[in-house]
Structures are given as C-alpha cells and as structure tokens.
Amino acid sequence: MIIDKLYQEVEKKGMVCVGLDPNIDYIPAELKEKYQDIDEIIFQFNKRVIDCTFDLVPIYKPQIAFYEAFGLKGLMAYSKTLKYVKSLGNLTLGDIKRGDISTTAAMYGKGHFTGDFEADFITLNPFMGYDTIEPYLPYLREGTKGVFVLLRTSNKGANDIQYKDSEGKKIYYHIGDNLNAMAEEFMGECGYSSLGLVIGGTHTDEAIEIRDRYPNMYFLIPGYNAQGASGDDVKLYLNGLNGGIVNSSRGIICAYMKEKDGYENFDYFTRKAVIDMRKDIGFNQI
Amino acid sequence: MIIDKLYQEVEKKGMVCVGLDPNIDYIPAELKEKYQDIDEIIFQFNKRVIDCTFDLVPIYKPQIAFYEAFGLKGLMAYSKTLKYVKSLGNLTLGDIKRGDISTTAAMYGKGHFTGDFEADFITLNPFMGYDTIEPYLPYLREGTKGVFVLLRTSNKGANDIQYKDSEGKKIYYHIGDNLNAMAEEFMGECGYSSLGLVIGGTHTDEAIEIRDRYPNMYFLIPGYNAQGASGDDVKLYLNGLNGGIVNSSRGIICAYMKEKDGYENFDYFTRKAVIDMRKDIGFNQI
Numbered sequence: 424m425i426i427d428k429l430y431q432e433v434e435k436k437g438m439v440c441v442g443l444d445p446n447i448d449y450i451p452a453e454l455k456e457k458y459q460d461i462d463e464i465i466f467q468f469n470k471r472v473i474d475c476t477f478d479l480v481p482i483y484k485p486q487i488a489f490y491e492a493f494g495l496k497g498l499m500a501y502s503k504t505l506k507y508v509k510s511l512g513n514l515t516l517g518d519i520k521r522g523d524i525s526t527t528a529a530m531y532g533k534g535h536f537t538g539d540f541e542a543d544f545i546t547l548n549p550f551m552g553y554d555t556i557e558p559y560l561p562y563l564r565e566g567t568k569g570v571f572v573l574l575r576t577s578n579k580g581a582n583d584i585q586y587k588d589s590e591g592k593k594i595y596y597h598i599g600d601n602l603n604a605m606a607e608e609f610m611g612e613c614g615y616s617s618l619g620l621v622i623g624g625t626h627t628d629e630a631i632e633i634r635d636r637y638p639n640m641y642f643l644i645p646g647y648n649a650q651g652a653s654g655d656d657v658k659l660y661l662n663g664l665n666g667g668i669v670n671s672s673r674g675i676i677c678a679y680m681k682e683k684d685g686y687e688n689f690d691y692f693t694r695k696a697v698i699d700m701r702k703d704i705g706f707n708q709i
Numbered sequence: 710m711i712i713d714k715l716y717q718e719v720e721k722k723g724m725v726c727v728g729l730d731p732n733i734d735y736i737p738a739e740l741k742e743k744y745q746d747i748d749e750i751i752f753q754f755n756k757r758v759i760d761c762t763f764d765l766v767p768i769y770k771p772q773i774a775f776y777e778a779f780g781l782k783g784l785m786a787y788s789k790t791l792k793y794v795k796s797l798g799n800l801t802l803g804d805i806k807r808g809d810i811s812t813t814a815a816m817y818g819k820g821h822f823t824g825d826f827e828a829d830f831i832t833l834n835p836f837m838g839y840d841t842i843e844p845y846l847p848y849l850r851e852g853t854k855g856v857f858v859l860l861r862t863s864n865k866g867a868n869d870i871q872y873k874d875s876e877g878k879k880i881y882y883h884i885g886d887n888l889n890a891m892a893e894e895f896m897g898e899c900g901y902s903s904l905g906l907v908i909g910g911t912h913t914d915e916a917i918e919i920r921d922r923y924p925n926m927y928f929l930i931p932g933y934n935a936q937g938a939s940g941d942d943v944k945l946y947l948n949g950l951n952g953g954i955v956n957s958s959r960g961i962i963c964a965y966m967k968e969k970d971g972y973e974n975f976d977y978f979t980r981k982a983v984i985d986m987r988k989d990i991g992f993n994q995i
Contacts, residue, residue, distance in 0.1 A: 446812070486813055486816075491820035492817070492820040492824075493824070494826055495781065495825050497882055499781060520834075521774070523806055524866075525864070527730070530775050534777035534778040535777070538780040540780055548834055548836050549836070550836035551834075551864060551867065552864060552866015552868065554865050554869075555864070568839060571755060574812070578837060579839035580838015580841055581808075581837065583838035585836070585838075586879060589875045589880070594873060598869075598870065601886055639979055
C-alpha cells in the first residue's frame with residue numbers, strides 16, 4: 424500500500440509537505456530573466472525548491488490551480504514538476520480537489536493517476552456524495568495510489584456547510600464516519616489507510632476528538648502558518664503520532680523573500696524553513 | 710450581463726446544452742483512423758458535433774475531466790474546442806466544478822475565464838463555503854462571465870450531504886438561499902442573475918418548489934435521459950419559463966451510434982437528437 428511508503432518516509436524525514444504553489448510574484452526576478460517560457464520559469468523555480476529540500480521532505484504537493492492559471496504551458500510545468508519529484512524517489516500529491524459522478528470521476532482518475540499528470544496521491548471533494556469517491560478506489564485496491572478527501576477545511580467558509588449539525592452530528596462527522604468505513608479496505612501495514620482525510624489545521628478545540636475518532640486515517644493538514652494554525656495546533660492533530668503530513672507553501676517557497684540576501688542564499692533559507700517547521704510541529708516527538 | 714446573452718440565445722434556439730464529453734468509445738473509427746494525435750481526434754469529433762448543431766444550440770458544455778484524462782494533449786483539445794465554439798458566436802460552459810479557497814480560487818478564475826481555457830460560464834463546487842465563490846465574482850461584476858454553482862445533483866450520492874436536514878431545512882436549501890442573496894448583485898435585464906445553479910433533473914417532487922424559491926436564478930439541469938430525468942421531469946424545473954438550460958451529452962453525441970447507417974448520416978441523427986430533445990423538454994412552450 425502506498426500509505427506504507429508515505430508513513431516510512433515521514434518516519435525518516437518528518438511530516439513537512441511542501442506546497443508547490445508558484446504564484447508568479449514568488450518567483451525570483453533572476454529566474455524570470457533567465458528563462459523565456461512560463462512553463463520553464465515555473466518548473467525551474469519548483470526544481471530549485473525541490474533540489475535543496477528533497478532529503479527533508481517526504482512528499483510535495485503542487486496545487487494544480489496555480490498551473491491551470493497559465494493554461495497549457497502552466498500544465499506543462501505541473502507535469503514536469505510531478506515527473507521531476509518522482510525521478511528523485513519522493514512522493515507526489517496532486518492537490519486537485521476534483522469531485523464528480525461516475526464516468527466523469529473515472530476520467531479524473533485516469534487523468535491524475537496515469538499519464539502526464541500522474542501523482543501518488545490526489546485530493547478529492549466529497550460534496551456530490553460517496554459514490555463519487557468509488558471510481559478512484561480500483562487504484563487504491565492495487566496498492567499503488569492514495570487519496571485524501573476533504574473533511575473539514577481551515578477557511579472561514581468551513582462553517583457554511585461542513586459545520587452544520589444534522590441528525591445530532593456535524594456534517595463533517597457524517598462524511599468522516601462514512602469515509603472511515605470505506606477506508607478499512609485499504610489499510611496498510613503501518614496501521615493507516617490509503618484513503619485519508621484533509622483536515623484544516625485551525626479549530627483546534629476538536630482536533631483531538633477528530634484524531635481519536637479516526638485512528639486509522641492519515642491526515643493531510645493544511646493551514647500551517649498562512650491560514651492561522653500554529654505548531655502547537657498542528658501537534659494536537661498528530662497527537663504524538665506519525666499520523667499525517669502538514670502542508671506549508673508560502674512558509675517554505677517564499678522563505679527566501681524575507682531576507683535581504685535571500686536569493687543568494689536561497690537554498691539555505693528554504694532548507695532552514697523546512698527544518699524550523701519540522702521542529703515546530705514536533706518531528707522529534709514522533 | 711452575460712446571462713442576457715444566454716437568455717436571448719435560449720429564446721431563439723431552445724434550451725438544449727450539448728455536453729461535449731468525448732469518451733474515446735463514442736468517437737467513430739473513421740475519425741480515429743484519419744487523425745493521428747489524440748488532441749486532433751477529440752477536437753475533430755467535437756467539431757463534427759458542433760458543425761451540425763450550432764444553429765440549434767445556445768451553449769456547449771465540455772466536461773473537462775474527459776480532456777484531463779488524456780493529459781496535455783487532451784487539454785489541447787479542450788482549448789481548441791472552446792475557441793472553435795467561440796469563433797461561431799455560440800456560448801461556452803466549462804464544466805470544471807472547481808472549489809477552493811482564496812488565492813487558489815483566484816487562480817482557477819484566471820485559468821478558466823482568461824487564456825487557453827477561457828469559457829463564458831463555469832461550474833463551481835460550494836463545499837468549502839461561500840468565501841470560495843467570491844474570487845470569481847469580479848468577472849461577473851464586469852458583466853462578461855457567469856457561474857453555475859452545484860446545488861443539488863442527480864446522482865444517488867446527492868443524499869449523502871446535499872439532502873441532510875439542518876436547522877429545519879435541507880443543506881441544499883441552505884446553500885441555495887445564500888447563493889440567491891449573493892446572486893442579486895449580478896442581475897441581467899432578462900430577470901436572471903449571472904450567478905446560477907446546477908440542479909439535477911431527477912427528484913422531481915421538489916422541482917417546482919426549487920423553481921419558485923429561486924425565481925431569479927437560471928438553472929443548469931443535467932441528468933436528462935442518461936441520469937433518469939424525462940422531458941416531463943425537466944419541464945417542472947423550467948415551469949414554462951425560459952429559466953434554464955438542459956444538458957445532454959450521450960443523448961446527442963452518441964445518437965449516431967444507435968443507427969445502422971449512423972456514421973454516414975452523422976449530421977442528420979445528431980441534429981435530430983437535438984430537435985427531438987428540444988421538443989421533449991417543451992421548447993414550444995417557452
């Protein structure tokens with residue numbers, strides 16, 4: 424099961440998932456001058472981040488929206504980035520948040536688990552129902568792929584639907600309970616399933632409750648720093664366990680921008696950001 | 710407002726939205742032999758459908774999953790298809806069902822309202838909350854673009870989240886009521902907003918209730934035939950009004966496959982499918 428590989432990599436390297444969300448404003452002027460085409464500018468920036476962090480990072484998560492924004496060339500950069508990470512032996516997580524019915528979902532599965540956009544894991548949106556998750560499961564059954572399904576996000580709008588109470592429990596618990604049952608089929612030897620959950624790092628009041636309720640589900644935790652979750656918040660979700668990966672995008676890929684000599688020492692500041700974050704979220708405790 | 714253009718086109722041509730979901734099995738062997746590259750095979754099939762229906766069809770809806778499935782070449786076909794429809798003066802609806810927070814949503818907006826993948830309308834998924842709709846609204850404010858937000862879908866899984874009761878009303882009504890308020894800002898002269906809703910054509914028991922509750926919202930109605938909604942079901946959502954577009958994909962693009970001499974008479978059978986559907990859903994009544 425692919426989840427075993429992720430678990431082992433986290434055990435060795437820590438839980439930092441680097442979000443490769445290359446907003447054009449984050450890319451050093453030097454790279455923009457050196458390369459002509461947007462696909463090459465984006466890819467070379469990602470490569471720079473990856474080259475100086477791959478021994479510290481189990482998995483990279485490109486957010487596909489930042490690539491779709493630049494059309495076909497942007498998606499060429501997305502494809503090149505995924506292939507480059509794979510060539511180094513690291514894992515990839517395509518943050519695509521797709522959600523659609525039957526044959527349409529099967530097409531997304533083909534698109535993101537094979538071919539140009541192949542990733543080891545993808546994110547999914549469950550709004551249209553649990554039948555929209557099923558078309559991806561044959562890949563999990565084969566052991567080669569995994570998914571993280573949105574459960575409770577870290578934005579303000581999480582209250583609008585996810586937090587609504589129904590039949591005595593919140594919508595996100597309805598979703599989680601159903602996915603938890605579905606996840607049993609894809610358990611790895613590490614004790615977690617290749618079907619995991621996306622749980623925003625804020626709202627820490629119920630963090631331990633969520634961790635305890637789904638002991639066999641691995642978490643993708645966004646929201647660290649940029650969306651208001653501190654290292655202590657995130658630790659509650661991990662509960663001293665190797666039980667999830669914590670995403671940071673701007674905190675890592677923009678680290679160099681905060682320093683006067685940032686570009687000259689890009690590798691140093693980028694590595695330092697990963698190492699500091701790893702410590703902050705308790706890598707030494709797992 | 711773009712909704713006025715859609716309204717006028719529907720008034721002239723009828724409410725049939727053709728779903729361009731080019732599953733490779735639907736494409737005639739003759740086209741697969743004639744063209745080498747998958748992007749050209751897909752595009753030429755779409756072009757064939759478009760060329761024989763554009764005077765009967767206000768808007769075409771490519772489902773992006775069927776293009777993402779073929780990676781970069783598939784998305785080249787998606788881009789070419791959108792540009793071709795635009796060159797004929799017809800409207801386009803990118804069925805992308807994206808849903809994500811703040812800057813990420815802004816990137817999807819840039820990706821699908823400008824550049825290679827530019828469409829007149831796109832579909833959105835509201836699961837992460839109403840703040841995830843906001844980044845698209847500047848395009849609606851300019852009057853040039855529109856969105857259809859998922860409200861209640863036609864698949865079995867619609868029951869899992871959308872149908873749950875909370876605070877005395879169903880989740881889909883919570884969503885609809887909030888979007889209805891948001892839609893007021895984007896009202897066209899036709900009496901509808903450029904912010905519309907996706908309402909599956911099945912579950913007709915509450916069709917009139919939904920139509921009455923949101924009198925100023927234009928509907929995108931999928932599920933005709935393939936997903937079990939009959940012409941009479943769909944009429945309930947339209948209630949004798951020009952108040953929505955009804956999507957059919959397989960019913961139109963596979964019409965030729967049902968006939969012995971289908972390929973030789975592709976144009977005839979494809980046009981006939983649109984004309985029959987238009988009649989079945991009550992074009993003469995609006």
